[in-house]
Amino acid sequence: MSAASSGSNAFSESTRLETKALAGLNCWACNTTQPQICPVVAKEDPQRDIWEEAGLFTFSYESAENAIPLCASCHVEFDLAIDPGYVFFPTDLKFFIDFEMEDRERRRIAAENGHPIRRQVPTAVQYRTHQQENGMISSDAICGLYRRVFLKNILHGGIFPDLVRSFATSKEWHGNPMASIRRAIAALGSSRFYVVVDPEIRSDLERLRNLYFGDETQNPESAHLRDIYKLDAQLDNKRHLEDQDDSGRAAKKMKDQETEHNINIVEGMGSTNQCLWDPDWVLGPDSTSNKVMQRYGPLFSSV
Numbered sequence: 266m267s268a269a270s271s272g273s274n275a276f277s278e279s280t281r282l283e284t285k286a287l288a289g290l291n292c293w294a295c296n297t298t299q300p301q302i303c304p305v306v307a308k309e310d311p312q313r314d315i316w317e318e319a320g321l322f323t324f325s326y327e328s329a330e331n332a333i334p335l336c337a338s339c340h341v342e343f344d345l346a347i348d349p350g351y352v353f354f355p356t357d358l359k360f361f362i363d364f365e366m367e368d369r370e371r372r373r374i375a376a377e378n379g380h381p382i383r384r385q386v387p388t389a390v391q392y393r394t395h396q397q398e399n400g401m402i403s404s405d406a407i408c409g410l411y412r413r414v415f416l417k418n419i420l421h422g423g424i425f426p427d428l429v430r431s432f433a434t435s436k437e438w439h440g441n442p443m444a445s446i447r448r449a450i451a452a453l454g455s456s457r458f459y460v461v462v463d464p465e466i467r468s469d470l471e472r473l474r475n476l477y478f479g480d481e482t483q484n485p486e487s488a489h490l491r492d493i494y495k496l497d498a499q500l501d502n503k504r505h506l507e508d509q510d511d512s513g514r515a516a517k518k519m520k521d522q523e524t525e526h527n528i529n530i531v532e533g534m535g536s537t538n539q540c541l542w543d544p545d546w547v548l549g550p551d552s553t554s555n556k557v558m559q560r561y562g563p564l565f566s567s568v
């Protein structure tokens with residue numbers, strides 16, 4: 266999000282120190298020294314409300330849960346909304362998919378019993394515990410693993426192409442996993458993401474997006490817009506409008522016939538709007554009023 270970053274100014278001094286203690290003193294992505302402490306979900310992120318509404322964001326944006334040390338280059342690339350060059354997200358996306366499937370069932374049962382409940386999402390501690398229980402990280406690890414993905418070869422201007430390999434390994438991050446997933450789902454809109462990221466990983470992220478935003482009960486405030494664009498609703502609305510006024514429909518039919526007649530005249534002259542247009546000089550200084558009427562008269566009469 267190009268508007269994303271207020272950089273280190275987004276955090277208090279104590280939060281910056283806490284982030285360095287948890288994530289290290291260098292750039293978390295490429296190990297460059299003197300990084301900034303950057304927000305993962307920016308204060309200016311215009312989608313924060315919909316993620317909050319869906320119960321996906323439950324952390325403080327000003328806390329270390331939303332902070333990561335990044336050097337200037339990685340920070341700029343991370344914040345490019347249309348074409349990000351860097352993104353990171355949980356290595357074990359299937360854990361988040363399974364968690365959401367189980368929570369969805371829990372929500373369904375609660376709703377059927379007349380006591381609807383809000384969505385729950387994995388915390389950093391739950392993700393770490395899952396990875397520890399499955400032997401993916403050591404028992405004394407302080408957080409779960411995240412995939413580091415350079416979508417562009419930005420390191421040292423790309424003069425050492427294999428350098429990225431050194432920073433493509435999964436790495437522990439202390440923050441809230443949903444913050445990183447927000448950025449990864451945003452990156453799904455980039456063609457570069459499709460070119461670089463393995464199809465299985467991409468598919469897991471797409472599935473997670475569908476699970477998080479495909480459950481209509483979790484985004485009630487968007488119901489009005491959603492209902493307008495439902496295909497069944499659009500069909501019903503069209504039928505309603507057509508049946509509403511027979512005379513109007515008859516008038517419309519006459520108008521359509523008239524328009525069709527005029528189009529036939531124009532086509533009969535071998536001239537559509539596109540064909541009439543000549544980038545050099547359609548009506549030159551030698552054009553007569555008769556020639557103008559001959560070319561454009563049918564178009565005016567069809568309006």
Ligand SMILES: [Zn+2]
Nearest residue numbers: 292295336339
């Ligand atoms: Zn960096």
